Amino acid sequence: MIISDCFRHSWNWITHLNLKSIKVQTERMKMIVSRMLMTAIVLSVVVDSIVASDCYECINCKHVDRRTPRKSNCGGCLKYVFNGQGNRVDRQCVATCNGVQQTTDYRVYCCRGNLCNSSSKVTLNATFIYSILFIAVTTIFYNK
Secondary structure, eight states: OHHHHHHHHHHHHHHHHHHHHHHHHHHHHHHHHHHHHHHHHHHHHHHHHHSOEEEEOBSSOSSOOTTSOEEEEESEEEEEEETTSSSOEEEEEESOSTTOOOOSSEEEEEEOSTTGGGOSSOOOOHHHHHHHHHHHHHHHHHOO
């Protein structure tokens, strides 16, 4: 009986230590994953802003294909959609997306990414997407 009580007490103590150790390891893993994710976000933003893209360049081209002219080493790609002219579409390579304006006569979409001005849909900024991903993962990890 004494051996049994001693064993049970030892087992409870070992189990308690193991659970405490697991909790500490889990907290460390959360911190490591958070840091890795934050580093990945920062790197992707930096790389996204440094890497030059190819863009389609054409006038009155609603649709693009492999024959559509392209320009290399662009800081951003523009797509103008003109209202009232049969929705004419122009595409252009630009140095940067900053300072882009639009009026009631046309809409301007600016993006960074290889041939990103081909889409008929507006694409979300990569930084925004990565930020939402970081918030989601952090929320999952830290809400118990």
